[in-house]
Amino acid sequence: MDDGIDYGRYEEGRHCNYWTLDRALRREVRRIYGDAEYEWAEARLEAFGETVGHAIADNADYVDDHGPELDPYDERGDVRNFVRYPAEQFENERLAYEAGIVADAFEAPPGRDEPMPLSHTLAMQYLLCYADPGFDCPVAMTAGAALVLEKFGGEDLEPYYEALTSREYEDLIEGAMFLTEKQGGSDVGANETRAEYGAEADRWRLYGEKWFCSNVDAEGTLALARTADAPDGTAGLSMFLVPHADPETASGPVTKGRLLEDGPLEPDEVNDQLYRRLKDKLGTISVPTAEVEFTGAKAILVGEAESGFRQMTEMLNLERLSNAAASCGIVGRVLLESKIHAANREAFGQPIDRYPLMRADLVDMTVAHEAATAFTFEAARLLSERERAARAGEGADDVSRLLRLLVPIAKLRTARIAVDTASYGMEIRGGDGYVDDYVTNRMLRDAQVLPIWEGTENVLSLRRTAGPRARGRPRTASGGDREPARSGLAPGAGRLRGDRRGGVSRPAGGAVDAYRCGRRVRPAVGQATRPLRVRRLYRRAVARGGPSRTRGRERAAGPRRPAVRRDRTRDARRARDNRRRPVRARGVRPDRPTRGDRSRRALEVGDRRRRVTHSSSSAASSTSITPCSTALSTRTTSSSGPSSPTSASVTFSVSPTNSGKSVPSASAVSFLTR
Structure with a gap:
């Protein structure tokens, strides 16, 4: 494969600039950014790619070997809830947050009059995952918590919002989302954590257990709990901000600078919760994940009571796209390591990237990487468009309906691509890829959690396409009914699949939105599933x-000569x-030519x-084969014969979105969906 880069001059995929080496990311950023945005962002993304490729990559390897440790109690037996990090983790946090990985999307960065779109944060997360996918989890949840507080927070939550979006590390707090409970899991409506309001203290307190809490010591933690007399299911859940420190005795958010300077909190400053233990995980070592018991933890209500599930979905949309960006980053790093190894490893007298089978494998990995990146950033563009319209007070219902389908598909498919690519990248390196001396081992371990985070494949597949439903009906985290027989998915899903039996009629009434949205998303489904023809x-x-x-x-250059x-x-x-010439009868078989x-x-x-x-x-x-999606068009073709399946072929064509903008030449990349 000749992409203009001499991979033989690299020994491994570090101490290099990931931005300049990733053509797929550069192309997508150029496509979805406006001219002014791209002119401002290009130099900063290049600088961040250099930082990730050198300092953050080196620190991430050390943190993977020396992960966080938990001290739940002090020497007197008082609850301490102190998580010890290596110094390299704090250095990575400082480099990422001060580069604006979260702040740029909420506050106008230097040199601009308005914030950057959320797609800029996702592009930086993509680059970060070249080095440390585990650290991407706190970054994603910090951005998600800031998005929720921006939309639903009141004056009492303003200090936490400002700290979440701070550009200065000393004034920063991180976010988290405590959602999973032991008995519930994806069935969020079964959560049992309860919230009690004390009128005399004018304070909410939480009681219950959370089973899987990543970034456990975050000061800006959001949690779902059920208030008294609230209905069953997700309709009875409310969202609360639960600080790591007691909001009364700690006098405001406890920032990173304060923790670094003063050390662990005093016993009277710790909120009424217990971090039981850290999970012993396969990967993502850099983010501490624990079991938490609320024993009357002081909390602040976010927005209105019994609106927590709707507020949570705002955060989940961004989290799922962050998951997709992380998947693309892992695929990019594994592909880079594979190309470098194939260019340097010689077998049977020549580098192994000269052999047809290896070249075919690298092509397949490249196609998967570019397709996943194009799909993810098209969804990111729509999310940024919706958030920009919301800040301007405009409606974007069509975009919101499309995002309900695109975001789960992007998360689902890119996560599976990341696992498969990381596994094969280890195989390309051979036995060396199986040991801890090489990053391919860690990339596979970190990738294994991506199909699980923010909803498994089955949960995402059950996401409903229709509009709002009646309040109080039990639902899962994906928004699907707990009773499959009651689901209204059949009309929209039948049209989305292209039912070959002809037994599904055009939906009417409340399912019309699902039908229309399904027609629009078919090209995206085609791109996200099984790139065979391409x-x-x-x-x-x-x-x-x-x-x-x-x-x-x-x-030789020039037209190919006949073989x-x-x-x-x-x-x-x-x-x-x-x-x-006459044929002799003797010794000639009549059926032989x-x-x-x-x-x-x-x-x-x-x-x-x-x-x-x-x-x-x-x-x-x-024909220039350059997978890049700008305009989506669909055509349906049928093979000859009554038993041939119908296939939906999706063609991606590139067209300039701004006058005068340099865009890639027209490309035709077809993804076949059977």
């Missing part, structure tokens, strides 16, 4: 201009002579080869 097209195009498939020789040169006059004369038959067949095969070679060369020279 692999053949991409592999064929790359093979035309890369190293030769025979003996490692470089292919076989034959003297057609001589062949025709020989065939005519063979036909005239004669010499003349074999000659005619050779002529026909040679002609077909020349025609295929000529047409393939013309097609390869006129």
Whole structure:
């Protein structure tokens, strides 16, 4: 594969600039940013890619070997809830947050009059995951908590919002979301944590257990709890901000600077909660995950009571796209490591990237990476568009309905691609990839959590496409009914799949929105599932201009010559002579072709080869395979025959979105959905 980069000059995928080495990310950022936004962001993304490739990558390897530790009690037996981090973790936090990975999306950065779109935060998270996917979890939840407080927070939560979006590390607090309970899991409506209001103290207190709490010591933690006399299911849940420190005795949010300067909190400053233990996890070591018991923890109500589930979905949308960006970052790092190893590793007399099978594997990984990146940032563009409209007081119902489908699909498919690619990247390195000395080991361990975070594949598949439902009906975290028989998914889903039986009629009434949204999302579904046809097209195009498939020789420039040169006059004369020559009856099987038959067949095969070679060369020279989605169009084709399945083919074409903007040449990348 010749992408203009000499991977042989790198020893490994560190001490390099991840922004300059990732063409897929650069192309998507250029496509979805406005001209002014891109002009401002390009230099900063390049600088952040350099920081991640050097300082953050080195620190991340150390943190993976020396992860956080928990001291739940002090020497006197008082609750301490103190998490010890290595100094390298604090350094990574400082580098990322002061680069504006969260602040730029909420406060106008230097040199701009307004905040950057959320897609800018996702692009920086993408780069961060080249080095430390675990640290991306606190970053994503900090941005998500800030988004919730921006929309639903009151004056009492303003200090926490300002600390979540601070550009100065000493004034910063991180966010978290305590959602999972032992008996509930994805069934959020079964949560049992309760909230009690003390009128005499004018304070809410939480009682209950949370089972899987990542970034456990965050000062800006959001949690769901059920108030007294609230209905069952998700309709009875309210959202609360539960600080790590007691909000009364600590006198406001306890920032990073205060913790670094003063050390652990005093016993009377610790909120009424107990961090029982840290989970012993397979990966994402840099983010501490614990079990938490609320024993009357003081909390602040966010927005209105019994609106917690709706508020949580605002955070989940961003979290799921952050999950998708993390998946793309992991795939990018694994692909980079694989290309570097293939360029440097010699076997049987030449680098292994010269062999057809290895080249085909690298092409497949590249296609998956570019497709996942294009899909993720198209969804990110829509999310940024919706948030921009919301800040301007405008409606964006169509975009919101589309996001309900695109975001779960992006999270689901990119997570699975990350796991598969990380696994094969380890195989490419061989036995060395299986040991801890190389980053491919950690990338696979970190990738394994991505299909689980923010909803498993089955939970995301049950996400309902219709509009709002009646309050009080039990629902899962994905928004699907707990009783499948009551789900209203059938009409919209039947149209979305392209039901071949013809038994699903056009929906009416409340399902019309689902039907319309399904028609719009079909191209996205096609892109996100099983890129079969594009692999053949991409592999064929790359093979035309890369190293030769025979003996490692470089292919000469110019049009490809026919594989076989034959003297057609001589062949025709020989065939005519063979036909005239009598065939001896002795020793000739009647069902065996004669010499003349074999000659005619050779002529026909040679002609077909020349025609295929000529047409393939013309097609390869006129088509640029560059997976990049700007405009989506759908066409449905049927194979001949009554039993042939119907397939939906999605074509992505590139067109300029701003006058004068330089965009890639037109491309045709088809994803086949069966």
